[in-house]
Amino acid sequence: xPLEKQKQQYNDMVNRIKPKPPVLxxxxxxFITGGLIxxxxxLILSFYRSQGLNINDxxxxxxxxxxxxxxxxxxxxxxxxxxxxxxAGSIVPITGFANSMVAPAMEYRAEGLVFGVGxxxxxxxxxxxVFGMVAAWVAxxxxxxxx
Amino acid sequence: xxxxxxxxxxxxxxxxxxxxxxxxxxxxxPAHILVGFVTAGAVISxxxxxxxxxDLAGAGATVPLSGFGHLLAQGAINGVKQNGLLGAFGGGxxxxxxxxxxxxxxxxxxxxxxxxxx
Numbered sequence: 001x002p003l004e005k006q007k008q009q010y011n012d013m014v015n016r017i018k019p020k021p022p023v024l025x026x027x028x029x030x031f032i033t034g035g036l037i038x039x040x041x042x043l044i045l046s047f048y049r050s051q052g053l054n055i056n057d058x059x060x061x062x063x064x065x066x067x068x069x070x071x072x073x074x075x076x077x078x079x080x081x082x083x084x085x086x087x088a089g090s091i092v093p094i095t096g097f098a099n100s101m102v103a104p105a106m107e108y109r110a111e112g113l114v115f116g117v118g119x120x121x122x123x124x125x126x127x128x129x130v131f132g133m134v135a136a137w138v139a140x141x142x143x144x145x146x147x
Numbered sequence: 148x149x150x151x152x153x154x155x156x157x158x159x160x161x162x163x164x165x166x167x168x169x170x171x172x173x174x175x176x177p178a179h180i181l182v183g184f185v186t187a188g189a190v191i192s193x194x195x196x197x198x199x200x201x202d203l204a205g206a207g208a209t210v211p212l213s214g215f216g217h218l219l220a221q222g223a224i225n226g227v228k229q230n231g232l233l234g235a236f237g238g239g240x241x242x243x244x245x246x247x248x249x250x251x252x253x254x255x256x257x258x259x260x261x262x263x264x265x
Contacts, residue, residue, distance in 0.1 A: 033161070035157050036154070039207075041210040042206035046149075060246060062206065063209075064246060072257060091164060092164040092181075092184055093210045094214070096177065097212055102257045102258055105258035106257075106261060117255060132185040132216055135189035135193075137239065144231065
């Protein structure tokens with residue numbers, strides 16, 4: 001039997017046997033959690049607006065506040081408990097971005113402040129910033145030449 | 148009303164991420180989700196299609212990481228408007244500077260202050 005076909009059969013078998021995620025339940029919790037985090041964000045945003053910040057500053061302050069809360073809850077081990085149930089609901093919001101920085105940094109602290117905490121903060125945030133910066137740069141360049 | 152739309156749109160954007168994780172055969176990790184959402188947000192924003200969502204849902208559109216991509220892309224475009232070509236380099240990060248610095252500072256301090264469980 002050719003190797004390719006064997007591989008194909010093996011992959012088919014794995015896909016048949018591996019447990020199917022309970023999609024409906026996951027989607028439900030992702031919606032509720034993602035919605036709640038956004039709702040909290042909206043409340044914080046409205047608070048900063050009522051303090052007289054303009055829309056950009058209020059947005060930035062809201063992000064900073066949410067990031068602080070997420071870093072704190074990750075430190076306490078609470079955020080990862082939430083993610084176990086909420087899945088993408090707590091990964092996609094900016095709080096999930098903060099969680100993706102703190103969790104590995106805590107985990108590898110024993111490797112020191114430079115290669116442990118300092119480097120691991122960017123395990124996920126690094127790629128996110130790379131792709132975000134390149135995409136934004138391309139958007140700016142295209143705007144420059146075509147507008 | 149804005150609270151309602153923040154909840155619904157914020158939840159819906161997360162559902163897209165959940166479906167990508169559950170229904171595709173590739174192993175989609177949280178890192179892939181975050182990278183994908185930032186990139187998608189920046190692209191959608193560059194075509195001018197993300198701002199209407201922000202106008203409707205407020206934090207429902209800006210709290211998910213696609214909003215971070217939107218912030219970066221609009222920053223770069225506004226940078227070009229003000230500074231020409233140089234703005235494409237500086238505008239994005241300038242717009243997102245508060246969030247990025249907050250994430251690094253609070254992340255670093257939190258990693259120092261807490262011990263992982265287990």
